[in-house]
Amino acid sequence: MLELSKGAEAIIYKSGNKIIKERIKKSYRIHELDVKLRKYRTKIEAKLLNEARRVGVNTPRILEIKDFSIVMEFINGKKVKDILNKISPEEREAISFEIGKNIGKLHAYGIVHGDLTTSNMILSKGKVFFIDFGLGFFSKRIEDLATDLSVLKESLKATHYKYLNEIWNKIIEGYKISNPQWKEVLAHLKKVETRGRYIKRN
Ligand SMILES: Nc1ncnc2c1ncn2[C@@H]1O[C@H](COP(=O)(O)OP(=O)(O)O)[C@@H](O)[C@H]1O
Numbered sequence: 001m002l003e004l005s006k007g008a009e010a011i012i013y014k015s016g017n018k019i020i021k022e023r024i025k026k027s028y029r030i031h032e033l034d035v036k037l038r039k040y041r042t043k044i045e046a047k048l049l050n051e052a053r054r055v056g057v058n059t060p061r062i063l064e065i066k067d068f069s070i071v072m073e074f075i076n077g078k079k080v081k082d083i084l085n086k087i088s089p090e091e092r093e094a095i096s097f098e099i100g101k102n103i104g105k106l107h108a109y110g111i112v113h114g115d116l117t118t119s120n121m122i123l124s125k126g127k128v129f130f131i132d133f134g135l136g137f138f139s140k141r142i143e144d145l146a147t148d149l150s151v152l153k154e155s156l157k158a159t160h161y162k163y164l165n166e167i168w169n170k171i172i173e174g175y176k177i178s179n180p181q182w183k184e185v186l187a188h189l190k191k192v193e194t195r196g197r198y199i200k201r202n
């Protein structure tokens with residue numbers, strides 16, 4: 001098994017065309033609580049991945065769920081983060097539109113990703129796959145959906161600043177198509193953003 005990445009929450013291994021995502025122990029937590037939390041987060045992440053695919057969003061297929069790990073299909077492609085600044089404007093707009101359309105779908109079904117960044121999207125065979133629902137949850141609250149978008153926008157500012165406007169406009173265009181509640185969510189997003197600026201200034 002090849003260790004692909006080690007984050008704060010999980011280690012990712014690759015074995016053939018499988019990925020194993022294993023939630024690691026946090027030693028600062030009481031053991032019993034740590035076990036409970038990791039089991040719970042593993043289960044919910046698997047549920048979110050499956051539910052997202054059920055509503056038509058591309059996610060890796062789950063092959064096996066264990067207490068602390070998910071075995072899933074390896075998505076052979078490139079992280080959107082690594083390509084989005086390098087491709088043609090037409091491709092960038094098309095991919096951004098797809099991203100928005102998919103997020104709208106997730107939100108329309110009450111799936112909050114929780115960590116929307118272009119590091120958690122893989123472009124494979126011309127399709128955008130969403131991975132890493134490790135911070136996700138089920139909610140239809142406008143505030144939760146708006147926050148999900150706000151996290152994405154902030155991360156785009158950091159990684160795709162040069163093309164921020166064209167990327168964001170296309171994402172929103174796609175989002176509007178698939179989430180009937182887009183008006184409320186975008187209005188709330190504005191509030192979230194103003195609040196952010198207010199907090200920063202003071
Ligand atoms: N199903 C998968 N197919 C291909 N690569 C994956 C897959 N799952 C994870 N990875 C790779 O491992 C990295 C970390 O996985 P991720 O689920 O995002 O965990 P973390 O919570 O540590 O960010 C991803 O950015 C991606 O490069």
Ligand SMILES: [Mg+2]
Nearest residue numbers: 119120131132
């Ligand atoms: Mg990740």
